Amino acid sequence: MDKRKVVAAYRCGFITLQECAQILGLDSLQVKGIMEHPDLAGSGKSLNKQQTVSS
Numbered sequence: 001m002d003k004r005k006v007v008a009a010y011r012c013g014f015i016t017l018q019e020c021a022q023i024l025g026l027d028s029l030q031v032k033g034i035m036e037h038p039d040l041a042g043s044g045k046s047l048n049k050q051q052t053v054s055s
Helices: 003-012 017-024 028-036
Strands: none
Touching: 003 017, 003 028, 017 028
């Protein structure tokens, strides 16, 4: 199953957080953290950014 569809179903309220986590094979707290931080959700935009580290 497409993980993006699972996340979309959760956001629309079709499934609970626990059901979403179970389908994705994650812990409920991990899913909650991903939902609160869109950068972790793999939107693609943040993956192309490079962070610079000042030393």
